[in-house]
Amino acid sequence: DSGVTQTPKHLITATGQRVTLRCSPRSGDLSVYWYQQSLDQGLQFLIQYYNGEERAKGNILERFSAQQFPDLHSELNLSSLELGDSALYFCASSHDRRSSYNEQFFGPGTRLTVL
Amino acid sequence: GQQLNQSPQSMFIQEGEDVSMNCTSSSIFNTWLWYKQEPGEGPVLLIALYKAGELTSNGRLTAQFGITRKDSFLNISASIPSDVGIYFCAGQTPSGGSQGNLIFGKGTKLSVKP
Numbered sequence: 709d710s711g712v713t714q715t716p717k718h719l720i721t722a723t724g725q726r727v728t729l730r731c732s733p734r735s736g737d738l739s740v741y742w743y744q745q746s747l748d749q750g751l752q753f754l755i756q757y758y759n760g761e762e763r764a765k766g767n768i769l770e771r772f773s774a775q776q777f778p779d780l781h782s783e784l785n786l787s788s789l790e791l792g793d794s795a796l797y798f799c800a801s802s803h804d805r806r807s808s809y810n811e812q813f814f815g816p817g818t819r820l821t822v823l
Numbered sequence: 824g825q826q827l828n829q830s831p832q833s834m835f836i837q838e839g840e841d842v843s844m845n846c847t848s849s850s851i852f853n854t855w856l857w858y859k860q861e862p863g864e865g866p867v868l869l870i871a872l873y874k875a876g877e878l879t880s881n882g883r884l885t886a887q888f889g890i891t892r893k894d895s896f897l898n899i900s901a902s903i904p905s906d907v908g909i910y911f912c913a914g915q916t917p918s919g920g921s922q923g924n925l926i927f928g929k930g931t932k933l934s935v936k937p
Contacts (some may be wrong), residue, residue, distance in 0.1 A: 710865065710867070711829070712865075712867075714846070734888060741924060743924075750928075750929045750930060751866070751909075751911065753924045753925065753927075756924050759893040759910060764924045766924060798865050798866070800865075810854055810915050810925070811868055811871050812856070812868070812913075813854065813868060813869075814858075814865035814866045814867070815865050816864060816865050817863075817865050819863075
């Protein structure tokens, strides 16, 4: 158990819909990262938040957005869903108090299926 | 963008054999991490490397941070069936706007035959 929790574990929805994925980082971790994993693309970095502020953006679509709340949990919002958005979505967290140490610990993931 | 070349893509080995996989990059990294992912689970951190030349072990696993800072390898000795999974390397570059985020290799899928 990494200490990172994600809900829900599975989500099935229809094209055009909007969903919210939730992540709670390990106790004491300030950074939260979101990744998308699909069969043919591997792990793709989407976005990072550090202590409530957006810190880095990767291959995140404009239809996707995220935020980190004062209690440090984070939500990833996916809207106008398409079939190709079906994937595993992982959240990871890291301590980040020392810039040279960036061990990221992953949650169990949310499997999103868009029908 | 930056890419990590991880090889081999897959390995089919007999229980008891040693395994070696590696990652290379055209860019310099200041951190290398190795993860293992089992079906339906999130990646689990195995080993973290922070200095060029560093050699670190975790049980039967040994990983090294290449001297050039552009590569890393992971060895598994005396493999057992529970070693099955996908192994990912991940690297962090020294600077840039994407602070903290990792670049992942595409993974090495390991199958172990009892």
